[in-house]
Amino acid sequence: MELPVKELLFGVSRPQQWWDEHPEQEKIFKDIKESIKNNGMKKPLEVTVDKNRGYVVEVGNQRLRALQELGITTAPCLIIKYI
Numbered sequence: 001m002e003l004p005v006k007e008l009l010f011g012v013s014r015p016q017q018w019w020d021e022h023p024e025q026e027k028i029f030k031d032i033k034e035s036i037k038n039n040g041m042k043k044p045l046e047v048t049v050d051k052n053r054g055y056v057v058e059v060g061n062q063r064l065r066a067l068q069e070l071g072i073t074t075a076p077c078l079i080i081k082y083i
Contacts, residue, residue, distance in 0.1 A: 033066035044076040
């Protein structure tokens with residue numbers, strides 16, 4: 001199913017300090033972003049539907065960040081759980 005990117009919440013929130021301390025992860029993120037830009041999303045985000053919070057990305061937080069930065073408005077998602 002396709003969901004609006006603006007309705008998706010990060011399941012894991014990493015402050016900029018975490019990225020600064022893990023430069024290898026920033027390289028991985030840049031590769032993910034470039035792949036999405038050139039080839040689109042190959043794998044859906046895995047999402048939990050939380051009755052209080054909404055759609056929470058459990059698997060694919062870096063892909064969600066890439067979608068946001070690229071200005072892509074919808075994302076393929078797989079609902080894995082309802083809570």
